[in-house]
Amino acid sequence: MERSFAKEVALLRKGAGEVVETEGILAIAKALLQSGVSYVTGYQGAPVSHLMDVFADAKPLLDELGVHYAPAANEAGAASMLAASINYPVRGAAVWKSTVGTNVASDALSNLASAGVKGGVVMVVGEDYGEGASIIQERTHAFCTKSSMWLLDPRPDHPRLVDLIEKAFQLSEVSNTPVMAEVRIRACHLRGRFTAKDNIQPAISTKDPLTRPDFDYGRICLPPSTYLQEQDKVNRRFPAARAFIRDHALNDHLPGDLDEVGIIVQGGHTNTLLRALSRLDLADAFGNTRIPVLALNVCYPLVPEEVTAFCAGKRAVLIVEEGNPAYIEESIAAALREADLNTKVIGKKVLPLAGEYTNETVLRGLARFLEGTSPRGVDTTAVARIVAAAEQPAERSRQLIGAPLPQRPPGFCTGCPERPVFAAMKLVQKQVGEVHVAADIGCHSFATLPPFNMGSSILGYGLGLSSAAAVSGLFGDKRTITVMGDGGFWHNGLSTGVTAALQNKTDGVLVVMDNGYTSATGQQHILSTKAGPADRPHLSIEDALRALGVTWIKTQGTYRVKDMVRTLHSALTTKQPGLKVIIAQQECQLARQRRIKPMIARDLKAGKRVIRTRYGVDAMTCTGDHSCIRLSGCPSLTIKENPDPLRRDPVAHVNQDCVGCGLCGEVADAAQLCPSFYRADIIQNPRPRDLWLARIRNAVITRLQAWAERRRPATAAMVPAE
Secondary structure, three states: OOOHHHHHHHOOOOOOOEEEEEEEHHHHHHHHHHOOOOOOOOOOOOOOHHHHHHHOOOHHHHHOOOEEEOOOOHOOOOOOHHOOOHHHHEEOOOOOOOOHHHHHHHHHHHHHHHHHHOOOOOEEEOOOOOOOOOOOOOHHHHHHHOOOEEEEEOOOHHHHHHHHHHHHHHHHHHHHOOOEEEEEEEHHEEEEEEOOOHHHHHOOOOOOOOOOOOOOOHHOOOHHHHHHHHHHHHHHHHHHHHHHHHHOOOOOOEEOOOOOEEEEHHHHHHHHHHHHHHHHHOEEEOEEEEEEEEEOOEEEEOHHHEEEHHOOOOOEEEEEEOOOOHHHHHHHHOOOOOOOOOOEOOOOOOOOOOOOOOHHHHHHHHHHHHHHHOOOOOOHHHHHHHHHHHHHHHHHHHHHOOOOOOOOOOOOOOOOOOOOHHHHHHHHHHOOOOOOOOOOHHHHHHHHHOOOOOOOOOOOOHHHHHHHHHHHOOOOOOEEEEEEHHHHHHHHHHHHHHHHHHHOOOOOOEEEEEEEHOOOHOOEOOOOOOOOOOOOOOOOOHHHHHHHHOOOOEEEEEEOHHHHHHHHHHHHHHOOHHHHHEEEOOHHHOOOOOOOOHHHHHHHHOOOOOEEEEEEEOOOOOOOOOOHHHHHHHOEEEEEEOOOOOOOOOOOEEEOOOOOOOOOHHHHHHHHOOOOOEEEEEEEEEHHHHHHHHHHHHHHHHHHHHHHHHHHHHHHHHHHOO
């Protein structure tokens, strides 16, 4: 990774009384150090990758404090590292994306939660749900209820966020239970200020290590210990957690004068709710609300007496709980019935069962709640008018357009080295027929969208080859193709997919996109990354495959489309049985641009000669059928008006986003399209020889243009009149 996080690391060094202004995820990173954490682990994934990036650059600071930082190969490995806190009074933290990462970690988490912990354990999970999500739409809440772990959903307010992370370690230790803190993408990237405290050097650390091992069979997750552990959860841990939540006021109570109704909201959605109330003139810009609000910074476990005290005397409460099932709404309804309170619980009746609770969604649901309950002091007519005015611009746009807006699916970056592989797969299927393609998690999953539409299923990170195992046996002699990234290969693909394929003698093709990093999450290093210090451990994908016994392995540069077509054709048609692996090797274009742009800027400033390659389309040669766009899908390859007045079809055009990868020309050549692409080398700080060559070329071009102009009338005269 070529990026530096020196500025962020400097923020982590700030001491007591200093003001820190940063993003939410870095406020959490500072809170970990202020809590005296002994070790940190995790696996990268949006929206929490930034914490791991910064900790990776903060090694000098972590060494000073004695904090052990060790990124894991996957989320299961990260959760397993938390076992240190089962036996020893050390505080540990883990970071990953949820719910996909929590799925991977769930086996270790079940055992961790059953055994219980001596030292505080906090897992910071990125709750990737809603419009900006890149994964299946599920909630972390279910894992906590299943395994009896506590779930924090902190209010997006930096001082409160930092305080809650610190309190989470205390909650974990008081109840001997792991704690999850879920943070959404907006909370992670929300900028704010808080007053720092000094970082705490842990009592047990790399500077003050343990002296003797601990063994306690009561913490082993085998019978009969597991029976006692379950009893301990119910009889001691739950009451201890609820008492701590109540006594330390972890949930926020926002008072209001319209107290015949109330709102209970997940802490992470407090700002969205307050903004909706503000639009209805029921709150101000500083969070002062007229309707009482209970913000649940701890969504599990709920404290029944806290909920009933809030609801007592109210005719109705609105539950703002994003996603389905309605765990919180159902639990609150049960608590009120048990307490014999007649407060009406309203949630999914006025708010959607599924989908992100955006401000507009909460505004509409809040309006329905107020119209249905009609609390004194609220003008429901004015509420309806405000909501109608808020919806008018969108409705007006629909009327003007006259049709739904076209979808704009995400796609590969400009110059992405994975795009040529799918262009080659399209071309090879013209030779061998349609092939079943199994997709995987990673940038390459964009190929499931137009213009490629390749990849029939996505089952998990590194599980693409396993997902094709049954299908490969159902197509007879026709082989399937699995596409997997290098990140997925090391995460799960090697240990799960490749080993099973070898054991079962699967006759299929695996394409591993080796771009040097886990690119989709920000170019973090993996075992096969070549960049970085010379002493960094390195193992190539090919060496790992050969060590397991794979014999048919081809490494192929991705931008050479013709060569990639030949390699794919060979893998699909060779008589050699067993797994065939193509390592599609090319550096991530984003990482490359981050690497070369500073170098180019330095060279230009120093007056050195710099050459930049760009591609273009000869508009007079372009046929206008746009096959190049359908086969390439490059964002820089677009269309413009045809300069020929006798032709109506727009022609292909390469805009200024071009990074000079050459795929457009490669595709045109491999697919035998029109020869309209040209390459241009832009020379900055040219030398005398460059200027001399430019004058000669311009002179030759001028003569040829003049000759063509003289020939044109004569040629036109030869054309017979119609």
